[in-house]
Amino acid sequence: LEDGGINRDRIRILIATGMHRPNLGEELRQMVGDYVFNNYEILNHYSRREKDMEIVDEIEGTPIGINRVYLEAELKILTGLIEPHFYAGFSGGRKSIVPGISSFETMKFMHSFSMIDHPNVRNCLLDGNPFHEYALRITEKVGADFILNVVIDRYRRISGIFSGHFNRAHILGCKMVEEYATVRLNKRVDMVISSGGGYPLDATFYQISKALICARDILKKGGTIVILCECREGFGSREFINVLRSASSPEEFYERYSDPKKFVIDQWCAQNIFQAIEHAGSIYVYSPNLSEEDLGHLGIKKIENIQDTLDRLIPEHEDIVVIPEGPYVVGMVQDS
Structure with a gap:
């Protein structure tokens, strides 16, 4: 210039x-x-x-x-x-x-x-x-x-x-x-194992909403999601934490925040997390920086030992997709 x-x-x-x-x-x-x-x-x-x-x-x-x-x-x-x-x-x-x-x-x-x-x-x-x-x-x-x-x-x-x-x-x-960055699938799968994408993308659980939505979009209704993430800065902003703690189920969240007059900062990523919770049967998260109490409030299971959890879950699921890069790679089901 x-x-x-x-x-x-x-x-x-x-x-x-x-x-x-x-x-x-x-x-x-x-x-x-x-x-x-x-x-x-x-x-x-x-x-x-x-x-x-x-x-x-x-x-x-x-x-x-x-x-x-x-x-x-x-x-x-x-x-x-x-x-x-x-x-x-x-x-x-x-x-x-x-x-x-x-x-x-x-x-x-x-x-x-x-x-x-x-x-x-x-x-x-x-x-x-x-x-x-x-x-x-x-x-x-x-x-x-x-x-x-x-x-x-x-x-x-x-x-x-x-x-x-x-x-x-x-x-x-x-x-x-x-x-x-996209992979075409001919059908939805039973379990998705993914990551938060590594630092800095997985610095907070706020950003993990992206990995959860990517997993949801290729998962059968009632399937299982496993996310590995660091979250060195915890859940995220105070506003985001307050939104997550204000509802304990997708139904409660939708009832509270679907009214545009009640809009609050960071509700959109919380909405994505509850969308994934509503779609999946079970969500497991490994993170050394997130508490079992906070994850449990959302109905998410905290993983203590990754290998033990995978050894138990893999035999229970037929079609499994693994996405090491997390939300940097997007699976797309042909019929969607």
Whole structure:
């Protein structure tokens, strides 16, 4: 950009935090590198700062707000990673805008109970996926001049670079991810053994919802799920823990949180966990950092000895799928 004639003091980097906490201090330095950290203006997006937002659209009665810093820019460039995403189909592209730099009210709509409950809001599906289609609509509305998205391999090395038009380049990246990160199955299975994907993806149980949903999508009703994860930071945010502890069954959760007026932060991942609990007959979790009491409240069985548990479960199940990479690999049943 500087070589093209844009002065450094006219370049701003806006971190698309969505509803997550800001990236500050040494964490930010590690994320962007010393040179960028020391030489460019870097801003975090705060979804709850109404003064930072401008209404750009209305969808189903919800005002859609986007960060003014982005809207006021003469040249808008999006960066991101393309991988399977259990709501948007794939991450990257339009997701830098929604939910990346959207208002809290927009987030409430995009992560509402009804949105997460939609059958087409799922991994590796774009056509007919309302999460994707609404995010694309909003991105078209606010504009994006260029994207630079990457695809990485299992060793976190860049294996594909997709740049250009915010939708066309993104679609090409999604096709690459689908080719290498999905496995077609001709039927659902009796048991799925998976992982949280390793650090940092399995830092909290909040993120394990992704592995549970991937397992649920290829599991027979009443089947068994086994998840191995570290969860070095425990369950996750205080809001997420409160949501999980407020219900002890899928029915209780649905009754409490299906009303959009009762929306709370992090209910969407809790919703996914209860969806998996409702579908599976049994869920087993190995994690040295999660208590038997907290898992038991959800009806999840805590594993103390992995090998002993697998030695007991494997003979009881006929069709078994093992997914060492966890949610980085998506199984897709042909009839779905």
